[in-house]
Each structure stands twice: as structure tokens, then as C-alpha cells.
Amino acid sequence: MINIKEILAESIEQSASDLHINVGLPPIMRVHTELIAMEYPAVTDEEARQMVLEMVGQDKFQEFEEKRDLDFSTYIDDGSRFRVNAHYQRESIALSFRAISNYIPVLDELNLPDIVKELTELPRGLVVVTGHTGSGKSTTLASMIGSINEKRSKRIITLEDPVEYALENDNCMIEQREIGADCVTFASGLRHVLRQDPDVILVGEMRDLETTSSTITAAETGHLVFSTLHTVNASQTVERIIDIYPGSQQNQIRAMLSNTLQAVISQTLFRRVDKPGMVPCTEILLCTSAVRNCIRENRVFEIPNIIETSRKIGMQSMDNSIADMYFRGFIDREEAVMRSSNPGKMEKLFSQHGNAVPA
Structure with missing residues (x-):
């Protein structure tokens, strides 16, 4: 046996x-x-x-x-x-x-953009970490919660299916509730969480209408809320959240989401070539007034252009991130080109700059 x-x-x-x-x-x-x-x-x-x-x-x-x-x-x-x-x-x-892993890496070890650390200092709102299964979403979230635990004095409640990283109390008071063992469903846990005096809430996944609605409501009522979705970029994430709702409610949810969403971190993992291991490439959307207007007015298709023109404030497209990781010597050229959204453009960029990092 x-x-x-x-x-x-x-x-x-x-x-x-x-x-x-x-x-x-x-x-x-x-x-x-x-x-x-x-x-x-x-x-x-x-x-x-x-x-x-x-x-x-x-x-x-x-x-x-x-x-x-x-x-x-x-x-x-x-x-x-x-x-x-x-x-x-x-x-x-x-x-x-x-x-x-029993070890929760600090954010600086994950090769994530500096803006991710800044998002842990938000007072309220919704931060969504997205990507396919195995893209490192749970590790990113655990590290973000770890950063809050290290620097701030907050009450953190997580709803997970199942509990993955075991979080220890440091400066924060942390409760981790496992779906099926400590509460029946995400939705039922969220219905009661607002009576448990949380400052920060982590929802393992917005997997249905009731959970999504409760997650957005929690963010709307002044809490900092983290959650995940299985989407591959920021604009698809916004569309997925809105599409969960019936058509008659979508104008209302656009208004709610435009007020509560703070950021979307979309990530995928690449195999490292400089040493064994993986490294994340990330798309970062920050909800500026321009982004909020796009969500509210159903112009989500404009979000990629906003990301592309807002790099100075911390936004970046996935292709920007892939190119950066290649020029830093972390990932393979062929894989970088193949997994970019525009392989021809990426190949041309690499050919123009060789191994030098573009300004």
C-alpha cells in the first residue's frame, strides 16, 4: 500500500x-x-x-x-x-x-512592484489579486497581510477555502475562518463578519453573486478588503465582477465598484533562468478618477490605455512587466515573447535593445 x-x-x-x-x-x-x-x-x-x-x-x-x-x-x-x-x-x-509553505515571504522577496506594498497602507476599499490557478495569488495576499501585521495594529479576519498560510498574531489580531469547518460558505461568513469588528477582511475568492455582493458591501462600509478572481488582466476583472450581476443591477454595481475598487493586481509566474524558482510578472491597475469614470460609464475597454499611460504613478501592463523581468535577467526570452499579448512587438523591443534595460 x-x-x-x-x-x-x-x-x-x-x-x-x-x-x-x-x-x-x-x-x-x-x-x-x-x-x-x-x-x-x-x-x-x-x-x-x-x-x-x-x-x-x-x-x-x-x-x-x-x-x-x-x-x-x-x-x-x-x-x-x-x-x-x-x-x-x-x-x-x-x-x-x-x-x-510554512514561511510567509516578505513582499520585498517576491519581486513585486513597490506599489503593492503601498496598497497595504490603504485605509479602506477593495483590492483584487487575480490570475490563473497556481499564479501565486495566495502567496501575494499572505505577504500583503503579513506586511499589515508587521506595521499596523488592526483586527484582521480571513475567510478561506481552505486556510492556506497560517498567520500568527504580531501587531495585529488575526482570525482565520475555514469554509466548511468554521463557517458554512463564504457568503454566510461575510454576512456575519461585519459584526465581528474587523478592520481588514480577506475573502479567499469571489466565486458567486452573493459572495461578490457581500465583499463589495464590506469594502463600501469602510473596511479594507482583499480578494481574488481567476481572471488574467485588470479590465477582464472589472468586466467579470459586473457580469456576475443580472443585467438590471449592472448600472448600480458599476457605481458601487467605481467607488470601492482601489486596485487590481493581475499576476502570472515565469520560471527563472538565473536560479531555480519562479518570478511573478504583474499588471497593476490603480483606481484613479479616470479609471473610476470608465467603470461608472461602462467604458472598461479604455482601461488598458490608461494603464499604459500611467506608469509614473505605479500602473503597469503585463507586457511592461514581462519586458522588465527579461531585461533584469530573470526570465527566458522565448517564453517572454510567447506569453506576451503582442509577440511581434515584444520581439522587436528585445531586438532593438539587446540585453540593455530600456530607459
Whole structure:
């Protein structure tokens, strides 16, 4: 019988970010974006079933069999923690593990723009961190909360599914509520959070209308609120939030969002070429009066142009960030060109400047 804790321990030793269990295959880990098969025999259906039972117990396993999907967290003896999704595929159990570092990096270690640190000093409003799964959103948010915890005296309440980074009280008083264990849903947690005297609220994900509405209301009532969305850029983020609402409510939400949204940080990870590891490239939108007018008047298509012409105040497009990371020697030229929104323009920029950083 394959020992899941042994497999997880080995994946940590190999610096894997993810581990995948599929019946009929050996365990497969992701190391710096590459999928690598581990030296174990193929997992059987019974072994996959026992892995889930061992981690969640009989009651949760019954819930999993009814709903066919289950999110939870687990840990191994050395204290390493993992976010886990158990699901069914082709009528057999599969598991996806995401390693959660016990160390919360400070913002300066993440190679994020300086403006990100300034956003932690906002008194109120909504800051949304976006990107695809595995783009580092959770790490960025944990580091931002860590910065507040270090410098300010606030009461912070997080709603997470599941709790990832364990945040310790420093200058702040922190409560972390896990969906399913400490409250039923994001929406139910948000309904009660305003009665718990928070200064800062972290909502793991704005995944439906009720959660999104409650998140914006919390920001509207004078709290600093952080949340995430699975979108790839700032203008798409604004559109996604508005599109969650029925058409009859969209004018109202445009007005609310234009008043409460403070910033959007969209990020994606690139493999580093200067040393092992990953580095984020980011698009930054700051809600200036021009941006607020675009949101309010349904001219979201103008936001990319505003970002492009507002670099002096801290905004930047994703392509600006990709070019910067290339010129700093962090990422590969071919990948930078391929993943830019305009590969031809990016190739031309690189050819004009060689390895010199453009002014």
C-alpha cells in the first residue's frame, strides 16, 4: 500500500509545488512548471480511496462521495501543509495537492512592484489579486497581510477555502475562518463578519453573486478588503465582477465598484533562468478618477490605455512587466515573447535593445 505521507514528504524534498494522484499512474509532481513521474508503482483505485479516507475521515468521505468533489487541507509530520482537492474522473478517485509553505515571504522577496506594498497602507476599499490557478495569488495576499501585521495594529479576519498560510498574531489580531469547518460558505461568513469588528477582511475568492455582493458591501462600509478572481488582466476583472450581476443591477454595481475598487493586481509566474524558482510578472491597475469614470460609464475597454499611460504613478501592463523581468535577467526570452499579448512587438523591443534595460 502506497503511503501518501511518504509521497508528500518526498515531493517537499524535491521542491514540488503540486502533486497529482490518478488511478493507473504513478504519483506525478510539478517542479518549476515541469511534470515529473515519481518512482512509485501505479496507484490503484483502492489506494486512492484509502488516501482520502485517511486524510478526511468517514463523515467527510461520505460527503465527498455524494458531491464528487471535496476541498480540504492536510499536513505531514514535519509540519508541511497542503491544500487538497479530491475529485472523481472516469469513475475513479483523483487527488491534487498544492504545497503550502510554512514561511510567509516578505513582499520585498517576491519581486513585486513597490506599489503593492503601498496598497497595504490603504485605509479602506477593495483590492483584487487575480490570475490563473497556481499564479501565486495566495502567496501575494499572505505577504500583503503579513506586511499589515508587521506595521499596523488592526483586527484582521480571513475567510478561506481552505486556510492556506497560517498567520500568527504580531501587531495585529488575526482570525482565520475555514469554509466548511468554521463557517458554512463564504457568503454566510461575510454576512456575519461585519459584526465581528474587523478592520481588514480577506475573502479567499469571489466565486458567486452573493459572495461578490457581500465583499463589495464590506469594502463600501469602510473596511479594507482583499480578494481574488481567476481572471488574467485588470479590465477582464472589472468586466467579470459586473457580469456576475443580472443585467438590471449592472448600472448600480458599476457605481458601487467605481467607488470601492482601489486596485487590481493581475499576476502570472515565469520560471527563472538565473536560479531555480519562479518570478511573478504583474499588471497593476490603480483606481484613479479616470479609471473610476470608465467603470461608472461602462467604458472598461479604455482601461488598458490608461494603464499604459500611467506608469509614473505605479500602473503597469503585463507586457511592461514581462519586458522588465527579461531585461533584469530573470526570465527566458522565448517564453517572454510567447506569453506576451503582442509577440511581434515584444520581439522587436528585445531586438532593438539587446540585453540593455530600456530607459
